[in-house]
Structure formats: structure tokens, C-alpha cells
Amino acid sequence: MAQIDIAGLTKRFDSGAAAVDDLDLTVQDGEFLSLLGPSGCGKTTTLRCVAGLERPTSGEIHFDGEPMVSRGVFVPPEKRNMGMVFQSYALWPHMTTFGNVAYPLRRARLDGTAVAARVAEMLDVVGLAEYGGRLPSKLSGGQQQRVALARALVNRPQVVLYDEPLSNLDSLLRSQMRREVRRLHDTLGSTSIYVTHDRTEAMALSDRIAVMQAGVVQQIGTPREIYTCPANRFVADFIGFDNLVAAEVVASDRDGALVRLGGDGPLVRCATTSVRPPGSIVELAARAGAFRLAPGVPQPGLSFRARVSTVTYLGEDLEIQVQAGEVALLARIRDADVRAATQGTVPVSGDQVDLSIRPEELVEIGA
Ligand SMILES: Nc1ncnc2c1ncn2[C@@H]1O[C@H](COP(=O)(O)OP(=O)(O)O)[C@@H](O)[C@H]1O
Numbered sequence: 001m002a003q004i005d006i007a008g009l010t011k012r013f014d015s016g017a018a019a020v021d022d023l024d025l026t027v028q029d030g031e032f033l034s035l036l037g038p039s040g041c042g043k044t045t046t047l048r049c050v051a052g053l054e055r056p057t058s059g060e061i062h063f064d065g066e067p068m069v070s071r072g073v074f075v076p077p078e079k080r081n082m083g084m085v086f087q088s089y090a091l092w093p094h095m096t097t098f099g100n101v102a103y104p105l106r107r108a109r110l111d112g113t114a115v116a117a118r119v120a121e122m123l124d125v126v127g128l129a130e131y132g133g134r135l136p137s138k139l140s141g142g143q144q145q146r147v148a149l150a151r152a153l154v155n156r157p158q159v160v161l162y163d164e165p166l167s168n169l170d171s172l173l174r175s176q177m178r179r180e181v182r183r184l185h186d187t188l189g190s191t192s193i194y195v196t197h198d199r200t201e202a203m204a205l206s207d208r209i210a211v212m213q214a215g216v217v218q219q220i221g222t223p224r225e226i227y228t229c230p231a232n233r234f235v236a237d238f239i240g241f242d243n244l245v246a247a248e249v250v251a252s253d254r255d256g257a258l259v260r261l262g263g264d265g266p267l268v269r270c271a272t273t274s275v276r277p278p279g280s281i282v283e284l285a286a287r288a289g290a291f292r293l294a295p296g297v298p299q300p301g302l303s304f305r306a307r308v309s310t311v312t313y314l315g316e317d318l319e320i321q322v323q324a325g326e327v328a329l330l331a332r333i334r335d336a337d338v339r340a341a342t343q344g345t346v347p348v349s350g351d352q353v354d355l356s357i358r359p360e361e362l363v364e365i366g367a
Pocket residue numbers: 013014019037038039040041042043044045046
């Protein structure tokens with residue numbers, strides 16, 4: 001339907017640093033792209049510039065080569081052929097479901113029969129065929145959000161912009177609506193930009209994710225690329241690597257490297273893609289779930305002994321904070337595995353545990 005090209009986009013408000021700082025981004029025709037990042041990193045401002053609700057300080061935005069924002073050009077929101085869905089459903093409280101969904105069509109001066117047909121079709125798509133006559137106040141939060149989705153999509157817009165649309169829903173409804181949002185995108189074939197601070201939501205929905213911090217895109221890639229190959233420390237931390245550790249290369253070959261974690265921590269193997277000379281310092285990242293119990297005499301490079309600092313029971317898993325030399329690590333291990341290995345006694349603070357980590361789950365940041 002439309003490719004979105006954003007070039008050199010900068011937005012400064014009166015005070016302080018740029019909310020969006022020289023951002024370049026291309027969203028492919030039909031793509032679902034998420035802007036992911038912590039609160040205040042400039043996601044909403046970027047989206048509002050694409051929508052035409054905000055005038056950029058500088059930069060250009062094109063839809064399919066047509067300038068929306070360019071030298072001397074500023075196309076107003078209602079002329080951009082897009083739909084928007086907000087966190088606050090922003091429904092008209094005095095209009096029924098039907099009236100809310102019909103609103104964009106009536107503004108576009110479609111005749112009554114066509115409006116009725118399109119609204120009925122759309123309500124069917126979002127599963128609200130029975131609710132056309134209800135006022136928003138008589139609908140649940142999830143149903144209201146479906147009305148907002150239907151209203152945004154009823155015009156078959158070339159571009160759909162979402163700003164944290166599911167954040168107000170409880171977690172069960174959220175995962176259900178996530179599938180709904182993706183299904184609607186696939187059915188209607190629009191190009192979507194989706195703003196969220198929730199990495200699970202971004203992973204589940206997106207073809208690609210752009211991770212933002214301080215108005216700048218830190219990394220852009222498929223969910224798997226972002227999840228497994230973080231470009232820098234910020235992305236690694238934000239995407240859920242619990243352990244970020246500097247390490248010194250002891251030996252390396254094409255299969256990976258033998259490294260020493262921290263100044264005097266354990267020797268472990270990591271799978272890096274690049275051969276580094278011994279003595280090089282690398283930044284590594286591992287999720288807590290990458291660790292396994294390795295009972296027995298520790299074998300340098302394969303397993304190591306550590307002292308337990310704290311143990312937290314999470315139900316299925318135990319979260320174990322350990323100290324290995326100067327390095328503090330967080331490990332998450334199946335409760336059943338721990339109890340099988342220890343004849344039922346769960347380690348406590350001060351105990352020793354023997355751990356291993358799979359080399360492919362110890363990744364080099366920015367590799
Ligand atoms: N209308 C505004 N006036 C002044 N500053 C703003 C305005 N809107 C956003 N900002 C600032 O711009 C930065 C980015 O905000 P925003 O785009 O809303 O971030 P996000 O959506 O990622 O949470 C923040 O520092 C915010 O305080």
C-alpha cells in the first residue's frame with residue numbers, strides 16, 4: 001500500500017535536547033514495524049510527525065515517494081490516508097459503536113448505504129457485529145479497543161499508526177488483541193508503525209523492530225536479530241540480557257573463544273563470530289536462562305564454581321544470584337532441575353553451586 005521514508009527527522013520542543021534526533025527510517029510497503037524503547041525516548045513524537053499531528057523541526061517524510069513533509073510541503077493529517085489507534089481509545093462517548101466506526105467514512109462523504117455496508121463488514125472483522133448499537137460506556141476495555149481499531153481501519157488506510165494501543169488492557173486480553181492486531185494488518189495489507197515500550201509485544205507483532213533511546217535508533221532488525229545479536233549495551237539491557245559482562249580473550253579460533261569473565265572470574269567459552277587476539281577485551285551478554293547446573297568437579301572452560309548470594313523462588317524456576325570471583329551473575333534454573341541435582345535441598349545464601357553456560361548463549365555485544 002505504501003512505503004514510508006523518514007529522512008533526517010528532528011523534532012525539538014522549546015526546552016532541552018531533541019526529542020527525535022536526525023532519524024532515518026524506511027518502512028517497507030506492507031511491513032509491520034515497531035518503535036521500541038523506554039518512556040521518553042521519542043517514539044510518540046516520531047509517530048506524531050508521521051501522522052502530521054506534529055511539525056518536525058527538520059527532515060522529510062514521504063509516503064510512496066509523495067512528500068508529506070518536505071521543503072515548503074506539509075500535508076495535514078486528514079489528507080495522509082492513515083488510521084491511528086491510541087492507548088486511550090479516544091472514542092466519541094456520545095456515539096454508538098456504529099457511529100464511531102462510521103465517523104471517518106461520513107467525513108469522507110460516503111453515501112449512507114456504502115457506510116452501512118463498510119461498517120458492518122468492519123465490525124464483523126473485529127468480532128463486534130452484535131454491538132453496533134452500544135455506547136462506549138456499555139463496552140468492556142477490550143471491546144472499546146476493538147471499536148478504536150475498526151474506526152482506524154475502516155477507511156482501508158495505506159498507513160496505520162499505533163501508539164501503545166494495548167497498554168491499558170489486562171495481560172490475557174493483551175496477548176489476544178496482539179494476535180488480532182497482526183491478523184488485521186495481514187488481512188488489510190496496510191503499512192504499520194507500532195509504538196510500544198513492551199519488548200514481548202514488539203517481538204510478537206513485528207516484521208522488524210527499531211530500538212530507540214534518546215531520540216536515536218540504536219538498532220533495527222528482525223525480532224530474532226534484535227533478540228540474539230544486540231548492537232550495543234543499551235539494546236542488550238533493554239531486550240532482556242540479564243548479565244552484561246566484560247571479558248578477556250584467552251584463546252580464540254573460528255568456533256569461538258575461551259574467555260575469562262571480569263577481572264578474575266570464571267573461564268568459559270563463547271561463540272563469537274570474529275577471531276580476537278588473546279588479551280582483547282570483549283563485552284558479553286547472557287540471559288539468566290542460559291545457565292545450567294553442572295554438578296561435579298568444575299572443568300575450566302566448561303563449568304565453574306560460584307557462591308550463592310540470593311535465591312528467589314519463581315514457581316517453575318529459581319532465580320539464583322551468584323558471585324564468581326569479582327563477577328556477579330544472575331542464573332535462572334528450573335526448580336525441578338535444582339532439586340533433582342541436590343536431592344531436594346534448595347541452595348541458600350553462602351552455598352556453592354557449579355554452573356555451565358552454553359557458548360552460543362553467551363553473545364558478544366555489537367559483534
Ligand atoms: N509537547 C511537548 N512539549 C515539550 N516536550 C515534549 C512534548 N512532547 C514530548 N516532549 C518530550 O520529548 C521527549 C520524547 O517524548 P515522547 O515522544 O512522548 O516519548 P515516548 O513516546 O518514547 O515516551 C520527552 O523528553 C518528552 O518530555
